[in-house]
Amino acid sequence: MLNSPVSNELIINSTPKGDRIALLQDKRIVEYHLEESEPHFSVGDIYLGTVKKMVTGLNAAFIDIGYEKDAFLHYHDLGPNINSLNKFTKEVIAERIKSGRLDNFKLEPEIDKHDKIDKVLSKNTLVLVQVVKEPISTKGPRLSCDISIAGRYTVLVPFSNGVNISKKITAKTERQRLQRLMSSIKPANFGVIVRTVAEGKEVDELDKDLRESIAKWDAGMAALKSAKPRDKIIGEMSRATSMLRDLLNENFDSVVVDTPELYQEARNYVLNIAPDKEKIVKLHQGKTKVFEQLGIEKQLKMLFGRSVSLPQGGYLIVEHTEALHVIDVNSGNKSNSEADQEATALSVNRESAKEIARQLRLRDMGGIIVIDFIDMKKAENKKLIQDIMKEEMKTDRSKYTILPLTKFGLMQITRQRVRPEMNVITAENCPTCGGTGKITASIAISDIIEHHLEHILENQNEKKPTIIMHPFLQAYFTKGFPSIRMKWYFKYKTWVKIIVDTSFGITDFKFLNDHNEPIELIG
Numbered sequence: 001m002l003n004s005p006v007s008n009e010l011i012i013n014s015t016p017k018g019d020r021i022a023l024l025q026d027k028r029i030v031e032y033h034l035e036e037s038e039p040h041f042s043v044g045d046i047y048l049g050t051v052k053k054m055v056t057g058l059n060a061a062f063i064d065i066g067y068e069k070d071a072f073l074h075y076h077d078l079g080p081n082i083n084s085l086n087k088f089t090k091e092v093i094a095e096r097i098k099s100g101r102l103d104n105f106k107l108e109p110e111i112d113k114h115d116k117i118d119k120v121l122s123k124n125t126l127v128l129v130q131v132v133k134e135p136i137s138t139k140g141p142r143l144s145c146d147i148s149i150a151g152r153y154t155v156l157v158p159f160s161n162g163v164n165i166s167k168k169i170t171a172k173t174e175r176q177r178l179q180r181l182m183s184s185i186k187p188a189n190f191g192v193i194v195r196t197v198a199e200g201k202e203v204d205e206l207d208k209d210l211r212e213s214i215a216k217w218d219a220g221m222a223a224l225k226s227a228k229p230r231d232k233i234i235g236e237m238s239r240a241t242s243m244l245r246d247l248l249n250e251n252f253d254s255v256v257v258d259t260p261e262l263y264q265e266a267r268n269y270v271l272n273i274a275p276d277k278e279k280i281v282k283l284h285q286g287k288t289k290v291f292e293q294l295g296i297e298k299q300l301k302m303l304f305g306r307s308v309s310l311p312q313g314g315y316l317i318v319e320h321t322e323a324l325h326v327i328d329v330n331s332g333n334k335s336n337s338e339a340d341q342e343a344t345a346l347s348v349n350r351e352s353a354k355e356i357a358r359q360l361r362l363r364d365m366g367g368i369i370v371i372d373f374i375d376m377k378k379a380e381n382k383k384l385i386q387d388i389m390k391e392e393m394k395t396d397r398s399k400y401t402i403l404p405l406t407k408f409g410l411m412q413i414t415r416q417r418v419r420p421e422m423n424v425i426t427a428e429n430c431p432t433c434g435g436t437g438k439i440t441a442s443i444a445i446s447d448i449i450e451h452h453l454e455h456i457l458e459n460q461n462e463k464k465p466t467i468i469m470h471p472f473l474q475a476y477f478t479k480g481f482p483s484i485r486m487k488w489y490f491k492y493k494t495w496v497k498i499i500v501d502t503s504f505g506i507t508d509f510k511f512l513n514d515h516n517e518p519i520e521l522i523g
Contacts, residue, residue, distance in 0.1 A: 012240050012257040012266070013291045019262065021240050022296050029299050030361055030395075035240070041067055041131050041141045044150060044236030046220060048089075049129045049143070050229045051121050059117050062140075063129055066230035069140035073129060075117040079146025081159035082120055083108035088159070089128045092224045100214075100221035102189035107159060126229060136417065149213040149234070152245050152273055153198035153206050154182070156213040160191025168196040185210060197246075241269050246397060248274060256294075258284040287466075287516060288499060297502050303362060310355055314348040318359065324368040327356055331374060345374040346381050353385055357392035366398070366417020375409045386411070445507045446476060446484075452521050456511060457492045464514040466497040470504045 009024040023031035049063040052070050062070035079085070084107045091097040097105070111120060121127060133142035149156040163182045165175050178199075182192045185207050198206060220234035227233060236242060244255065244266065255270065257263045263283040271278045284290040291297045302309070308316040310332075317328040329352040331344055356371060376382055382405040389402055389411070399416040449467065456462045469477075477484045477498060488496050504510075511519040 007253045009253050010240065010243060010255045011290060011294060011296060012255070012262055013289065013296075014257075014259040014262060019240065020291065021243065022291070022300075023243065024294075024296075027295075028358075029296060029303065030358055031243075031364075032300065032362055033243075033364075041065070041071075041134055042236050043131055043134060044242075045131045045232055046147060046234040047129055047131070048224065048227045048229055048231050048233055049127050051123050051125050051127060054118055054121065054123055056116065056118055061117055061121050063127065063143055064230065065129065065131075065141065065143075067135060067140050069135070069138075071129070071131075071141040071143045072139070073127075073143040073145070075115070075120075076113075077132070077142075077144040077146065078111065078117070078120060079144065080110035080113075081107065082111055082145045084159040085128055085145055085147065086120075086125075089126065089224070092221050093126070093227075095225055097221075100218035101187065102158065103187065105189060107189060128224075128233065133417070148193070149216050150236075150242075150245070151209040151213040152248075153195055153201055153209040154213065155193035155195065156210065156217060157191035157193060158217060159189060161189060162191045163194070164192070165194045166196040166198075169194070169199045171199075174199055181206065182210075187214065190214070240266065244269060245273070248277065252277065252280060255281045256284050256290060257281070258290045289501065292501055292503070301502065303359070308355065308359065310348070310351050312347070312351055314351060316352060316355065316359070318363075324370055325365050327359075327369065327371045329371065329373050342377060342381070345376045346384070349373045349376065349381075349385050350388055353388045354392050357389060357396070360393070360400075360413070360415055361396050361398075364398075364417070366415050369413040369415060371411040371413070373405060373409045373411060376405075389413075445473065445509075449473070449477075449509055450484075452511065453488065453492075453496065455521075456519060457494065460519070462513055462519060464494060464497070465519065466499060466512040466514075466516070467509055468499045468501050468504065468512065469509040470506045471500050471502060472506055473509065474498050474500045 007024075007026055009027075011022045011024060013020040013022075017034070019035045021031075021033040021035065022029050047065040049065040049071065051061050052064045053062040055061065059075040061073045063073050065071050084105075087108055088097065088102075088105060092100075127145065128147065129143040129145055130147050131141045132144045135141050147158055149158075163179055163186065165178055169175055169178070178194050181203055182194060185203070186192045192210065216234060223231075224233050240257075240262070248270070255266050257266055260283065263281065267278060267281040270281050284293075286293055289297075291300075306318055308318060310316070313332045315330050315332050317330065319326045319328070329349060331348045352371075352373065359365070360369065373385060376385075386402060386404050393400060393402065396415075401414045403412045405411050449469075453465065453467070456465055485496055485498065488494075511521065513519050
């Protein structure tokens, strides 16, 4: 029996803090990102930096690119063609080179892999750098001088000449076809990395993708001529658009956004890279927020806690330390439902492996992850759990390594971390008591709402108000016969609409007028 294709949906919710992005597979969240509205140092951004400090003991340098802490650049991240990059940067800034093309540019010899950084860089010099890790915890960004421009099918590598094919493309004839094709269409002194999604694509699609990356490089070099230190020279596209670039395929069902600006950006991008899929981009215009309507808000609250429940009764405990992450697998009430202990352990561990793979991607957990599975005696069962974990993590876009289970039932995973770990606060402080445990006003919240409603209807002449509130409050006002809302109808001769929002605290509420605009509350 063939497996049905997995449906993919990208849901984007714009908030005052930034854009919340959820990737759903079969309606379940597998990735969640918050793209903050304030300036951010994103992976892929290229800056004109200044060497602030040389640390020969670490064989590294600290570079000022405008972040509160200087960014870190190790010798091994300079790239073999750093001298060519530095020479070209100086020539462009001095306006001796007029474009980003490298046809007539003479490449410098590659640097020795085992040399020292002070042979290449010196204090206060300008250097073109690319962010490879965003600021995490107390550390500034991590940088590379091995510049690359990512497209949908290819990655453009200036100052190189090689053509490298993704290892995931295994067919020999296809690898040879792509090698010949890219060697014939790439410009001189540019290398190309062919991505997995390029498999089977026609020459016109690959050529268009490559030309777009070259145009991006050219625009960056034009900006470099008048750039000041700390300036962003080439910006990576927004997180949502970059996810579309990397993930969009025939199984993508919809891209739902809730602002006209984001809708236009996503629609234009899809129209450019896959015109036949233009109709999958939709603008959410309902009165209920998109995350609320699609059940994403509820999923987020349930998935980011310390304890994660499994459908069949087991649960996971997720702990974070400075050095590593620990995930403990527990059988819960599942322990009574199987014939013997080994069968129970295998059943819970199988289910846990699938959820853990999802959690690693969802929370973007990086570094070392240690998983304490329930002990199993049979070697074939241990091998099965490792195989399941490998299969479930195939769609993970981060680099990772999975080690076999030890005799103590521990599995170790290393996963590349390029962004701060995603976390959603699921333990909520009471908005009334601020977490002190002393509640004085929350029992009177219904009276406060009724007081405001009376004032709005009788003194502010609002005709059809809507109240957004927590589900508990909604139940209080609408359940029973006659309900409190029904009494309002008889008293004020108007029907008050009530909308539930689970992201609200139990004492939070908001009034809207009949144009869906917030009503200013008096007194």
